[in-house]
Amino acid sequence: MIWGRDRQLNITIGRAGFWDHRGGNEFTAGRPSGKTTYQDVKRLLQAGDYDGIKRAFAMPKTGDQGFGHPQQLGGGRLEITLPEGWTLKRGELDMGRGEIVIVALSSVKTEEHLVVKQAVDAELTEVQLPKPLVNSSTLSVRLVPASMFTKSQLEKSGVKPAEDWSMAVDGGLDGFQQLLPSDDALTIGYAKRNGNIYVASEVSKKQSVVEQLLTGVGQSKRMINTTPQFWQEYWASVPKISLPDPALQEIVDYGLYKQACVSPPQGVAAALQGPFMEDYQIVPWSNDYHFNINVQMMYWPALATNRLSHFGPLWTMMRGWMPTLKQNGEAFFGRKGALMLPHAVDDRCRVVGTFWTGTIDHACTAWMAQMAWQHYRYGLDQPDAKQVLTDMAWPLLVGAFEGYYAMLEEVPGVDSSGSATGGKRFSLPISVSPEYGGDGPNAWGRDASFQLAALHRICRILPEAARALGQPIDPRWADVDKRLPLYTTVKGVYMSEWNLTNERIGLWQGKDLDGSHRHHSHLAGIYPFATIDLNNPAQRKIVDNSLTTWRFRGAGGWSGWCVPWASTLLARTGQSEAAVNWLHYWKDNFTNEGRGTLHNANNNGNSIMGAPDWTKEKQNREIMQLDGGFGALNAVLELLVQSRDDGIYVLPGLPRTWRELSFERIRTDGAFQIGATVRDNKVAEIRVKSLAGGALRLVHGLGEQYQVNGKIMQGNTLERSCQPGEELILKPI
Incomplete structure (x- = not known):
């Protein structure tokens, strides 16, 4: 993060993966007599024993707890103070090359450029100085550890201030090492070489890599010089999108750029803030892995943007967790093969905090199973697709189902009027809806719609996955899908002023x-689990009623990341103008002047999320999270192309104000790439490329009669079996 004023340029240096792991909690480890089980939770909640629940999920008091939970820590700040008479004017980000140009006005009033470059495969940054500053004795450079700003917080948690170190080599090499009580240290150093400033970092027990990078100038220069090629190849692979809406165009362009920065294949799995950690405060919420939407939202765009390799660090981390997930699931559910992924964990899958409703949120496991399955389906042409299916999607799918199956009970079936049907249906007696009610005594109930949608999605994927792997079909999957409600409904007044009911x-x-609530979890059957058939009149009526009530409840309690989700829900239900408007609202109210994507609103007037008086808040005034930006990028992609169970929808609700637009290379389920051109608010052409071959079902919206590669076709849906590499051009007649 680069910022500053007057003549001081600041470069905040963060390093994803710098963890103080103390205080990590084993799954349900708080129960004195042993591990808490699902049956224990069920008994305690149904008995109203909330104190018992708190004890069951309390953190055990053992030894050094540090911050009380695992915590990622920031790095430091490089302060470059220009000579007297110089002034910083502006900064320009070149997203095509991954470079930042800082324009400064010199003492003789000439414009001079400082260029900041970063290596792709090394923790190395170069600051190229303009000629007047190359040998300047009045240019000041200082490396400041974050512990200088957070000393009191760190000391209370048993972390000592960073230790300075230096090497007496040509030009000098200075830096610091932030030691931790039980984990590897973070080392950051800098050196001036050939008129430029080099900065390097590493997390290890020694600073050997930093020394090598900063003393081997030729090697460092070569590493920096490979960066433009990386960006050239990256931009050639992602979709090319041209929109008539400047705000949404920026969401796309900057979102794609940030994706390469946050989750590259050679990087660390993306957490809430990734490497973008402040230096002046301890980052909130540990910068951990939240699996009740945040991680998923950060990786959604990787599917449609042809960047499936970005899942690599995430899957590598989760493969290492599999024994822990198995231990969690089998102990908690008492069922062989069950897996359990808590909602907030560190990179070792240790629970962060004592938020019991999140800890037992089994949809976290199901959601990651769905995401692994989507990786396989979108990447059928990729060489690692079968491996992702075999060692990620399949165990997560089976593990999620077995956990849910242990939770299910059979109850008398009822129809929509509440009358008994004489049969039996499945029910989840203890279930949660993410973050609703916090972790209080009323934060749970029977048949949470979020959990029902997650389980239905798992039941529908499992037979497909089994066929792909040659595994037997378990009849329980279809039985649960048939006898489990799609969602839970309520009836009655939703607006008392007009006595409106539905x-x-x-x-x-x-x-x-x-x-108003930030987590639209009860609507997950629309998206992301997409278990509701929007073409079924009865289900569509319930959806429309639900959106009406949701709309009436308002956005006052929404956080930044939930606004793009709201946009996606509206895009999925054909309300594209509203979807576009909410993205404008998000950009206006949940980003800052540096395009940071915020959890809390950037003002007092739109959301209660944040401090009572935002203008007076000193710490955590701007809580940056990455999820909102990637959710917004995904929401724009959903306006253009949607992968649904019944087909691929192209521009399903073209906004009436979008007169001209075009896009290429949006990837879909089944490994197809879609492009389209709109002229005068009408779809002029749709382009399809099959990367893997196979069945295509395309809902094109061109009318009952259209042409494919010059041949006239009938119907509003194109169905055909494609060959690998086959390309189709659809045009209206």
């Missing part, structure tokens, strides 16, 4: 959405 999706049995 039947709508509830959070769980008897629980309505009774206010």
Whole structure:
């Protein structure tokens, strides 16, 4: 992060993966007599023993707890103070080359450029100085550890201030090492070489890599010089999108750029803030891995943008967790093969905090199973597709199902009027809707719609995955899918002023959405799990009713990341103008002047999320999270192309104000790439390329009669079997 004023340029240096792991909690480790089980939770909640629940999920008091939870820590700040008479004017990001140009006005009023470059495969940055500053004795450079700003917080947690170190080599080499009580240290150093400034970092027990990078100038220069090729190849692979809306165009362009920075194949799995950690404060929420939407939202765009390799660090990390997930699931559910992924963990899959509703949120496991399955389906042409299916998607799918199956019970079936049907249906007696009710005594209920949608999605994927792997079909999958409700509904007044009533999706049995809430979890059957058939009139009526109530409840309690999700829900239900408007609202209210994507609003007037008086807040005034930006990018992609169970939809709800637009290379389920051109608010052409071959079902919207590669076709859906590499051009007649 680069910022500054007057003549001081600041470069904040963060390093993803610098963890103080102390205080990590084993899954449900708080129960004195042993591990807490699902049956324990069920018994305690149904008995109203909330104190028992708190004890069951409390953190054990053992030894040095550090911050009380695992915590990622920031790095430091490089301060470059220009000579007297110089002034910083502006900064320009060249996204095509991954470079930042800082324009300064010299003492003789000439414009001079400082260019900041970063290596792709090494933790190395180069600051190229303009000629007047190359040998300047009045240019000041200082490397400041983050511990200088957070000393009191660190000391209370048993972390000592960073230690300075230097090497007496040509030009000098200075830096610091931030030691931790139980983990590897973070080393950051800098050196001036040939008129430029080089900065390097590493997390290890020694600073050997930093020394090598800063003393081997020729090697460092070669590493820096490979960066433009990386960016050239990156931009050639991602979709090319041209929109008539400047705000959404920036969401696309900057989102794609940030994706390469945050989750590259050679990097660290993306956490809430990734490497973009402040130096002046301890980052909130540990910069951990939140699996009740945040991680998923950060990786959504990788599917459609042809960057499936970005999943690599995430899957590598989770493969290492598999024994822990198995231990969690089998102990908690008492069922062989069950897996359990808590909602907030560190990079070792240790639970962060004592938020019991998140710890037992089994949809986290199901959601990552769906994402691994999507990676396989979108990447059928990729050489690692079968491996992802075999060692990630399949165990997660089976593990999620086995956990849910242990939770299910059979209850008398009822119809929509509440009358008994005489049969039996499945039910989840204890279930949660993410973050609703916090971790209080009323934060749970029977048949949470979020959990029902997650389980249905798993039941529908499993037979496809089994066929792809040659595994037997378990009849329980279809049985649960058939006898489990799609969602839970509530009936009655939702607006008392006009006495408006309807039947709508509830959070769980008897629980309505009774206010504005950031997690649209009860609507997950629309997206991301897409278990509701929007073409079914009865289901569509329930969806429309639910959106009406949700809209009435308002956005006052929304955080930054949930606004793009709201946009996607509207795009999926054909309300594209509203989807576009919410993205404008997000950009205006949940980003800052540096295009940082914020959890809390950037003002006092739109959301209660944040401090009571934003203008007076000193710490955590701007809580940056990466999820909102990637959610916004995904929301734009959803306006253009949607992969659904019943086909690929191209521009399903073209906004009436979008007169001219074009896009190329948007990847879909089944490994197809889609492009399209719009002229005068009408689709002029759709382009399809099959990367892997196979069945194509394309809902094109061109009308009942259209042409494919010059041949006239009938119907509003194109169905055909494609060959690998086959290309189709659809045009209206």
